[in-house]
Amino acid sequence: MENKDIEIEKIAWERFLTCSGLRFKRELPPEEKKKITDNPYFQEYKDEALKIYDQRQLKKEKAVFNKKYPVIKVEASGNPVWYGGARTMMFVYSRDHGNFVLEGYSKEVEEYLKKNYTHYFCYHSMWSDGQSRGHWNFWKVNVGIFEPSKARKEWKYVVRPYSGDYTEDTLFLAKKN
Numbered sequence: 001m002e003n004k005d006i007e008i009e010k011i012a013w014e015r016f017l018t019c020s021g022l023r024f025k026r027e028l029p030p031e032e033k034k035k036i037t038d039n040p041y042f043q044e045y046k047d048e049a050l051k052i053y054d055q056r057q058l059k060k061e062k063a064v065f066n067k068k069y070p071v072i073k074v075e076a077s078g079n080p081v082w083y084g085g086a087r088t089m090m091f092v093y094s095r096d097h098g099n100f101v102l103e104g105y106s107k108e109v110e111e112y113l114k115k116n117y118t119h120y121f122c123y124h125s126m127w128s129d130g131q132s133r134g135h136w137n138f139w140k141v142n143v144g145i146f147e148p149s150k151a152r153k154e155w156k157y158v159v160r161p162y163s164g165d166y167t168e169d170t171l172f173l174a175k176k177n
Contacts, residue, residue, distance in 0.1 A: 004053070009037070012049035016042065074104030074112045086126035090137075095119035110137075121145060 013033070017023070028036075036042060069091070088109050090102040094117050102109045106126055113120065118139060125134040136145035136157075144162030148155050 008046065008049045008053050011052050012042070012045040013037070015048055015052075016045045019045075070100045072100060072102050072112075074102055074109050076105055077108060086128050088127070089125045090122050091125070092117070092120055092122040 016036070037046075086106045088102075088104060088106040090109050090113065091099075092102060092113065093099050096119060097117060102113060102122075104112070106124065109124075113122065121136065121138045123134055123136055125132055136147075138145055138159070142161055143159060146154075146158045146160065146162075148157065
């Protein structure tokens with residue numbers, strides 16, 4: 001049985017005991033429990049348990065999304081440049097400082113991060129004219145974090161050496177086509 005199914009069974013059993021007012025002096029063995037739970041009338045407890053389970057999962061998901069991370073605003077130097085001039089929010093995980101957000105212009109945010117932190121990885125989310133683009137960054141110079149790729153048949157994020165000039169990726173894609 002899957003974890004979800006086990007959890008739903010537990011919730012249904014608790015609801016059944018609460019609603020029926022039954023109490024057992026000992027934990028019922030699985031065979032005896034199965035005689036009770038296999039009856040059609042027990043299905044309403046399973047349906048109710050599924051709703052409760054879904055509500056609990058939704059609350060957990062919302063809790064993750066509502067978590068507030070400290071925001072550090074990096075002041076602008078006043079020298080606009082072509083590269084690094086995009087408004088950036090950088091979501092950072094630092095081994096020594098936990099999770100936080102850096103906000104400012106791309107180049108200044110990168111400089112601030114390199115100057116003040118070691119052992120981190122982050123996601124740059126750059127915004128300009130209401131549109132965004134982004135990329136992953138790692139504290140080591142020649143290491144990259146790559147998103148899942150259909151071309152490479154990689155279905156998860158990959159941390160691997162990175163030259164910084166796309167030649168490795170370009171050659172790989174050229175060979176595939």
